[in-house]
Amino acid sequence: MRKLVRNKRAVKQSTKKAANRAVKQPMEQAMRVEKRKVLLHVNREEHELLIYPHRTLAEVLRNELQLTGTKQSCSEGACGTCTILLDGIPVRSCLLLAADAEGKEITTIEGLAQNGKLHPIQEAFVDHYAIQCGFCTPGMILTAKALLDKNPHPTEEEIRNAISGNICRCTGYAKIVEAIKAASEMAR
Ligand code: FES
Numbered sequence: 106m107r108k109l110v111r112n113k114r115a116v117k118q119s120t121k122k123a124a125n126r127a128v129k130q131p132m133e134q135a136m137r138v139e140k141r142k143v144l145l146h147v148n149r150e151e152h153e154l155l156i157y158p159h160r161t162l163a164e165v166l167r168n169e170l171q172l173t174g175t176k177q178s179c180s181e182g183a184c185g186t187c188t189i190l191l192d193g194i195p196v197r198s199c200l201l202l203a204a205d206a207e208g209k210e211i212t213t214i215e216g217l218a219q220n221g222k223l224h225p226i227q228e229a230f231v232d233h234y235a236i237q238c239g240f241c242t243p244g245m246i247l248t249a250k251a252l253l254d255k256n257p258h259p260t261e262e263e264i265r266n267a268i269s270g271n272i273c274r275c276t277g278y279a280k281i282v283e284a285i286k287a288a289s290e291m292a293r
């Protein structure tokens with residue numbers, strides 16, 4: 106009887122080992138993927154990087170270029186915290202492969218201030234107490250920039266529509282809308 110129990114335990118252990126091997130294999134295969142050279146144009150500067158082809162732009166901005174103003178939260182395109190501008194269009198960088206951003210102009214929140222001076226939208230966010238947390242704000246500001254570049258004097262409805270993909274989990278959007286309106290007034 107004792108022998109039978111021991112045999113059962115041995116079978117269980119070898120099955121577990123085989124299962125572990127099966128789980129590990131795709132990971133090992135992934136490790137064999139070769140890095141490739143990618144040229145990214147970020148905030149008016151060129152960066153030549155050696156990266157794995159499956160790295161997202163959010164990962165590369167944060168981990169390779171230390172541009173940590175781009176936040177990553179849901180990693181599945183639902184929250185908008187990772188928003189950057191790609192040729193002026195707001196894009197979720199958690200859904201975009203860094204390699205696919207080659208040849209495009211990438212703007213992150215770090216690229217808005219110039220010569221030590223905040224961008225007018227950033228100033229409006231500060232003045233109107235719209236910076237409620239550091240997590241949603243970068244994406245919110247970049248979305249606002251794309252909106253105002255295209256439509257310098259949007260209605261409140263157009264502002265709310267534009268930022269509808271940028272989720273704030275903690276409070277209302279009133280101050281944010283107010284700040285974007287104020288930034289659009291500044292441009293008049
Ligand atoms: S982290 Fe990209 S949309 Fe949420």
Ligand code: FES
Pocket residue numbers: 236237238239240241242272273274275276
């Ligand atoms: S203020 Fe950033 S998530 Fe609400």
